[in-house]
Amino acid sequence: MNMYNHMHIYSYFCSPAFKGKECEGRLEEFKICKTDVCVNSRDMRAEQCALFDGYVIGNNQHTWRPTQLGNGTNFCKLNCISKETAEILQTEADVKDGTLCQYDGSNNICVRGICQEVGCDGVLESPMKADACGQCNGDNTTCKSISGTTNRSSEKELMKYHRIIVLPKGARNIFISESPSRNNFMAIEDEKANEFPLNGDGIQAPSHSFIARGARFIYTNTETEETLQSIGPINGFLLAKLYMTENNTDSEISYSYTASRDDYTFEKNSFKWRFDKWSECSVSCGAGIQNTMYNCFNTLTDKLVEKNFCLHLEDPRIDKVECKREECMKSRWVVERWSSCSKTCGTDGVEQPVYFCVSDTRKKDEVVSDSYCDASKEPNGTRECNRIPCAGEWQVGEWSKCSVSCGSGIQGRTVTCSTPDSDKLPCEKEMPSTTKTCKMEDCKPKVTVCLKDNTQFCKYGSTNRTCFYNGYRELCCKSCEKFLKNY
Numbered sequence: 001m002n003m004y005n006h007m008h009i010y011s012y013f014c015s016p017a018f019k020g021k022e023c024e025g026r027l028e029e030f031k032i033c034k035t036d037v038c039v040n041s042r043d044m045r046a047e048q049c050a051l052f053d054g055y056v057i058g059n060n061q062h063t064w065r066p067t068q069l070g071n072g073t074n075f076c077k078l079n080c081i082s083k084e085t086a087e088i089l090q091t092e093a094d095v096k097d098g099t100l101c102q103y104d105g106s107n108n109i110c111v112r113g114i115c116q117e118v119g120c121d122g123v124l125e126s127p128m129k130a131d132a133c134g135q136c137n138g139d140n141t142t143c144k145s146i147s148g149t150t151n152r153s154s155e156k157e158l159m160k161y162h163r164i165i166v167l168p169k170g171a172r173n174i175f176i177s178e179s180p181s182r183n184n185f186m187a188i189e190d191e192k193a194n195e196f197p198l199n200g201d202g203i204q205a206p207s208h209s210f211i212a213r214g215a216r217f218i219y220t221n222t223e224t225e226e227t228l229q230s231i232g233p234i235n236g237f238l239l240a241k242l243y244m245t246e247n248n249t250d251s252e253i254s255y256s257y258t259a260s261r262d263d264y265t266f267e268k269n270s271f272k273w274r275f276d277k278w279s280e281c282s283v284s285c286g287a288g289i290q291n292t293m294y295n296c297f298n299t300l301t302d303k304l305v306e307k308n309f310c311l312h313l314e315d316p317r318i319d320k321v322e323c324k325r326e327e328c329m330k331s332r333w334v335v336e337r338w339s340s341c342s343k344t345c346g347t348d349g350v351e352q353p354v355y356f357c358v359s360d361t362r363k364k365d366e367v368v369s370d371s372y373c374d375a376s377k378e379p380n381g382t383r384e385c386n387r388i389p390c391a392g393e394w395q396v397g398e399w400s401k402c403s404v405s406c407g408s409g410i411q412g413r414t415v416t417c418s419t420p421d422s423d424k425l426p427c428e429k430e431m432p433s434t435t436k437t438c439k440m441e442d443c444k445p446k447v448t449v450c451l452k453d454n455t456q457f458c459k460y461g462s463t464n465r466t467c468f469y470n471g472y473r474e475l476c477c478k479s480c481e482k483f484l485k486n487y
Contacts, residue, residue: 032098032109032122043214043235044099049080052089060085066211068103075101076110081210083195103216105130105172105231132258134170134233146266147256150300152184152242159202161187161241164253164300168265172232174217174257176240179225183246186226186253188212189239198228202243213238232257237265264312271309272299273316285328292319329359331372333379341385349386353379392419392427402438411438450477 045066052064060082067081067088076099080089094113101108101115107130108117119126120136131138132145152162164186167174178186187199190212197212198219199205207220214235220227228240242251259265273294282288296310297303335355343349357373358365370378395418403409412435417427453459458476466472467480 032118032124044096045078046211048078048095052080064089068209068211068216076113076115103211105233133172133260142261143258144261145256145258148300149252149254152244152251152253158244158246161189161243164240164242165255166265166269167234167238167240167257168259168263169236170233170263171257171259174230174232176228176253176255177225178242178251178253184242184244184251186228187241187243189241191239192236199243267309267312270299271296271305271313273310273313281323281325283325285325288323288325290321290323329368329372331357331359331368333373333377334358335379338383343386345386345388345390347387349384350382351385352382355379389425391425392417394427394429394432396432402440404440406440406443409438409440411436450481453478
C-alpha cells in the first residue's frame with residue numbers, strides 16, 4: 001500500500017575554498033512532499049512490472065507480477081514473476097522513487113535505488129510506527145482481532161471453490177491454516193482482478209511466496225497442513241476459499257487477522273438474514289396483514305445466532321401479504337343504567353353510566369369483551385343530577401358547663417340556621433334543643449358552729465323530740481347539743 005508518490009530532491013554543489021578540503025555531509029537531501037494515503041491505494045511495483053506485459057521472452061508471452069526475492073538482494077531493484085510460468089525476471093533497473101522497499105508492512109521507500117527509512121507519519125528517518133491496525137503512533141485501542149475456526153465437510157459440492165472468509169482492505173497479520181490437506185486445499189481469489197493469486201484452476205501449488213493486493217503472502221504446503229500468512233496490509237479485498245476434491249474428507253480451517261475497529265467486513269460476510277416464518281395476522285377478525293420474519297445465521301457454521309450479530313447488515317426485505325380472519329362481530333356500547341347521583345342537592349351533583357360492550361351474535365345481543373368495541377366511542381362521560389338549591393342546615397355550638405357544681409343543673413348551647421348565601425332557604429328539620437339538664441355529685445350538708453341558743457325559751461322546751469326538727473335545732477342549738485351527742 002503506497003503513501004508516497006511525490007518528493008523533492010535537493011542537490012548541493014560544493015566549491016572547496018580552503019586548502020582543497022571537500023564539504024562535509026550529503027550532496028543530496030530528500031523530502032517527501034505528499035504524505036496522504038491514496039483513497040484507491042495501488043501497488044507501484046505491480047504497475048512497473050505490468051509495463052513488461054506483451055513482450056515475448058523465451059518464446060512465451062508473459063503477464064508479469066511483482067515478487068520479492070530473499071534477503072541479501074537489493075530491494076530497490078525491480079523483480080517480476082511470470083503469472084504463466086513462474087519464471088523470475090530480474091532487472092538492473094531501480095524501481096521508481098517512492099516505491100516501497102519491501103512488502104513487510106513498513107513505510108520505507110526507495111529513492112535513487114537506495115532504501116530510505118520512513119516513519120508512519122511520512123517523514124524520512126522518523127521513528128514513529130503504526131500499531132497493529134495501521135494507526136500511526138496508535139496504541140491498538142482502535143484495532144480489533146478477528147479469529148475463528150470452521151469445518152467444511154465433504155457434503156459440500158465437490159470440485160468447486162467454497163468461501164471461507166473475506167479479508168478486508170487494510171487487513172494485517174493475516175494467518176490461515178487448513179488440515180488435513182491431503183484432499184482439499186485453500187485458495188485466494190481476487191474478485192476485482194478476476195484471478196486466483198493462489199491455487200487457481202483447481203490446482204494446488206507447492207510452497208512459495210506471492211504478491212497480492214500490495215502485500216506479500218507466504219504459502220506453506222506440507223503433508224499434514226497448509227498455512228498462509230502475511231504481514232499486510234492489503235490494499236483491497238481478497239477471498240479465502242477452500243477447494244473440495246474428494247468425498248468423506250473434512251477440513252478444519254483456522255483464521256485470524258487484525259483490522260480497524262470500525263471495519264465490519266467480517267460481520268457482513270459471516271452472518272446473514274434468513275427467512276424464518278410469516279408473522280401472525282395483524283387482526284383477530286376481518287382483513288389484516290402478515291409480515292415476513294427473519295433470523296440471523298452464521299454462514300460459516302450455518303447455525304442460528306443472536307440477531308445482534310446481523311446489526312451491521314442491511315435490513316432484510318419485508319414482504320407483506322393480506323390475511324383474513326373470521327368476520328368481525330358488529331359490536332356497540334350499550335348503557336344499561338346510570339349510577340346514583342353523587343349529591344342530593346347543590347350545584348355539582350353527577351352520575352356515571354353503567355355500560356357494556358354488546359355484540360349481535362346469532363341474531364341476539366350478547367355481552368362480550370370491551371376490546372371488541374370502539375374505544376374512541378366508549379360512553380365513559382358523566383351527566384348532571386340533583387342540581388337544586390339545598391335547604392338550610394342547623395348549626396349547633398358546644399354545650400356550656402353545668403350551671404351548678406353539685407346536684408342538678410342546666411347546660412345550654414347556641415343553635416343557628418345556616419343556608420347558602422344565594423339561596424337563603426329556611427331550615428326544614430326540627431330545631432335541635434338549646435338546653436338540657438345536667439347532674440353533678442350530691443351536695444354535702446351545710447355545717448354551722450353553735451355558740452348559744454337564740455331564745456330563752458329553749459331551756460324550757462328542748463327535748464329529744466323537738467331537737468330533731470331542723471328549725472328548732474338551729475334556734476336552740478346549744479340546748480339541743482346534749483340530746484344530739486348520743487346520736
